Amino acid sequence: MSENAPKRTSLHGEHVKLGARMAPFAGYDMPVQYPSGIIAEHNWTRGNAGLFDVCHMGQCLLEGRSFEAVATAMEALVPADVLGLKPRQQRYSQFLNEDGGTLDDLMITRHARDGTLYAVVNAGRKEHDYAWMQKHLPAGVALTRRDDLSLVALQGPKAEEALAKLAPAVKDIAFMHYADVEIGGISAQVSRSGYTGEDGFEISVANADAPKLWSLLLSDPLVRPVGLGARDSLRLEGGFCLYGHELDETISPVEAGLAWSIPKRRRAQGGFTGWARVQEELSHGAAKKRVGIRPEGRAPARDGTVITDRSGRAIGKITSGGFGPSVNGPVAMGYVETASAAPGTKINLLVRGTPLPAAIVSLPFIPNRFKR
Amino acid sequence: MSARYSKDHEWVTVENGIATIGITNHAQEQLGDVVFVELPAIGKKVAAHDQAAVVESVKAASEVYVPVSGEVVEVNKELEGDPALVNRDAEARAWFMKVRLSNPAELDGLMDKTAYDRLVNG
Known part of the structure; x- marks a missing residue:
């Protein structure tokens, strides 16, 4: 394999077995669709439960001596309310550059363990984001990339029913929160979140456990695999931004209609990279x-x-x-x-x-x- | 005449000097779900290898080239209301256009089924 050959997720073999059409995306060889096709996969997710390989996304931890220390460090880089997160709660936000343009969008979660944040960034931006955080985080806050973890999304109105058969506790997970759950003997971090506009879960497990989890979930007739083609049509209908399309280094979160993710305290006090433009556009319009x-x-x-x-x-x-x-x-x-x-x-x-x-x-x- | 095939994955059959043109089953499989077809105007003069139609899947738009020269005399209106017909029956009912040939000798430059199958199956 050459250096430029696309990387493989821990589920690559599963996709090939299922007859997926594979194509390079953000440096990974990913399933665009399975034999049923994009429209069938899209409709299955809206009506039942679709299973997505999102292992290519960047999972990482930020750790420090206290939650306040780590959250304050993160707040210097994003306009979200990080300090206000309750344990196990997550929020959507953006890394901004000095000019208020968007470097990436991400999910930030307050880990149950004290002094810890868990973040998920876009596949195509993760090398940039890790370097950006490394450069700007203060001494005492350590960044650890978790390339040892896999991530799958189970999305759709039947996602809860399907996952609860294996782990009843998931019924009690609130929107934008996570719980530590055992799924068929596999330790998983399960959050109630996703990018399809449907109810659903994102499930983080050790790479070694990912193929077993994938097969276990697919053994339920409510669940079918869904590729990147339908992931894109679902998020487009859901009105969500895709980095490199609706977001880039010139576009501010205000222009992108993401001002809802910037709470009053952050608007008034600033203290994050890119504040000047955000404040200007919030006051006078973009x-x-x-x-x-x-x-x-x-x-x-x-x-x-x-x-x-x-x-x-x-x-x-x-x-x-x-x-x-x-x-x-x-x-x-x-x-x-x-x-x-x-x-x-x-x-x-x-x-x-x-x-x-x-x-x-x-x-x-x-x-x-x-x-x- | 049995069907002839282009390297751009169109098929052609000819009857009484009129060529019926569509995209191959292999092409439709590569495209995936077809959601829109743009057809040329009746009377349009086309030269071999011109782009004459567009076929759009969920993911992307692809150009359809005419493998022969002539004048467009008919288009398949059924594709406007039911573009997915291309997925169901690419090499028969989902024809795209009919062209009155101006240079029938061009047909000799196209492949027969055996040669085309060899092209797509490697």
Whole structure:
């Protein structure tokens, strides 16, 4: 294998056995779809329970002498309320650069063990993020990457029913919290979270246990494997940002519509990298805004498609676009000038040189059904 | 005439100087679920290897090239309402367009089924 050959997750062999179509993603050879196809996998997740390999994401621990010390260190890098986390609670946030652009988005969890945070960052950004944290964390807060851990997501309205057969305690896990659970003799850290817009769990286990857990979960007829293709259509319908598309080093969390993840104390007091721009945009508005887009016809409009107003003036670009199986039509997200961002605004999309009529719509396309 | 095949994964059959053109079953398998098909205008003049249609799966858009030159005389309207027909019956009912051939000799440059199967199966 050459140095550039894609890495394999601990579940690679399982995907091959299932007949998955594999493709490189963020440095890993990942399943795009299984033989049933993207639409069937998408619909299965909306109706039952889909099982996803997300081992490629970056799991890590930050440890210090006290929770306050570690949380304060993390708060210097993200605009979230980390100090306010209760044990076993998690929050969504972003690493920002000095200019208020987004370096990555991540999940931050207060570990049950004192003085410890557990974080999950994007696969394609993890090397960057680990170096960024290493550089900025104060002495006394240690970063440990947990490449020894695997991560799978079980998502859908039947996820609880399926997982509770193996571990009844998961019924009591609240949204955006985790518990330590035994699943068929495997020690797992199970959080009630995910990126499909459905109720579900993310399950972290030792690499060596991952294939056994995968097979055990798939032995339930409610559970089927789902690849990255459907993961993308599910998150797009759910209105969630994908790093490299809706988020990059030029886009602020305010532009991205993520101001809900920045609480009052952090807005007022700052103390995180990128605060100046966040404060400015929260006070005076951002120049552009992330929006949902519904083409009027059946043609999908893809990432990079130019958005114009009805007079033909360019007002923005699509960042993610495709077919939404649950919407049963094309859906997209993108950025437009704030003056044109109101739901109902009529726009055109330049698809293969032809202006196609579309409208700005509110997100998400499919209402989120988290169990709160 | 039995079907001929292009290296771009289109198939062609010819009757009375009119070529019927579609994408191969191998191509549809590679694409996955087809969700949209864009067809050319009737009367459009096409040259061999021109892009004449677009087929979109959930993941991506792919170009469809015409393997022969001529004039588009008919398109398969059924694909507009039911693009998934391409997945179900790529080499028969899910034809894309009919082209009146201007240079039938171009057909000689295409593969027969044995040669095409060898191409896709390696």
